[in-house]
Amino acid sequence: MKTPVSTLLVHKGPQLYSISPNSAVIDAVRDMNEQKVGSIVVLEDGQFAGVFTEREALRKVVAAGLDPASTPVSQVMSREDRTIAPTATIEEAMRIMSEKRIRYLVVQSNGRVLGVVSNGDITRLISGMHQTEAEYLRDYISGSYPG
Numbered sequence: 001m002k003t004p005v006s007t008l009l010v011h012k013g014p015q016l017y018s019i020s021p022n023s024a025v026i027d028a029v030r031d032m033n034e035q036k037v038g039s040i041v042v043l044e045d046g047q048f049a050g051v052f053t054e055r056e057a058l059r060k061v062v063a064a065g066l067d068p069a070s071t072p073v074s075q076v077m078s079r080e081d082r083t084i085a086p087t088a089t090i091e092e093a094m095r096i097m098s099e100k101r102i103r104y105l106v107v108q109s110n111g112r113v114l115g116v117v118s119n120g121d122i123t124r125l126i127s128g129m130h131q132t133e134a135e136y137l138r139d140y141i142s143g144s145y146p147g
Contacts, residue, residue, distance in 0.1 A: 005093055005107055006086035008125055009115045016115050018043045019052070021074035025061050028052050028073050039104040041113055042077050048113050050077035053104060083108040090122055097122075 018041040019028050032040050032054070039053040052073050060076035061068055084093055084105045093105055097119055107114045 003090045003125070004086060005084055005088050005090060005105075005117055006114075008090065008117050008121055009086065009107060011125060012115065012117075012121060014115070016041060016113060018113070019073060020044065021049050021072065021077065023073050025052075025057065025066070025068040025071045025073055025076060029057055029068065037116075038118065039116060041106055041116060042073055043113065047111060048083065048106060048108060049074070050079045051082050051104060051106060051116075052077040055103070078102075082106055084117075085109060086114055090125065093117060094119075094122060 015035075017031060017035050017037055019031060021042050021044050028040050032038065039051055041048065042050040042052055050073075056076050056078060057068075060066070061071060066076070080100075082100070082102060082105055084096065084107055086107050086109050096105060097103065103119045105117050107117060
């Protein structure tokens with residue numbers, strides 16, 4: 001699958017949810033709940049600083065007994081490289097997510113965050129592509145294929 005990650009961002013739309021590293025975990029979780037997303041990008045002075053996900057909330061806050069109202073996102077966010085270029089393929093994104101056992105990748109170009117792709121986004125894209133292909137094949141077999 002040679003489809004670039006940028007194509008996925010076009011399908012998703014331009015929304016990017018972000019928060020400051022000094023924000024409290026409770027605020028990040030509220031924002032994620034309001035937007036119905038499982039991750040939020042942490043930006044410091046407009047630059048990528050990390051990612052905070054539902055997984056961090058459970059493992060690094062709840063399980064550790066930290067107070068989400070007083071714990072800054074910077075203390076529990078993932079700082080590891082979770083970025084991918086918009087020109088990378090969906091296949092590359094899937095490989096990285098699988099190898100790193102993560103669900104979200106931040107799409108970044110020239111230091112600018114363009115968006116976030118999730119494994120769910122990829123699954124929806126692939127499922128849609130398969131459905132379209134199946135419809136074309138059904139039309140071809142039934143003789144109603146435009147051509």
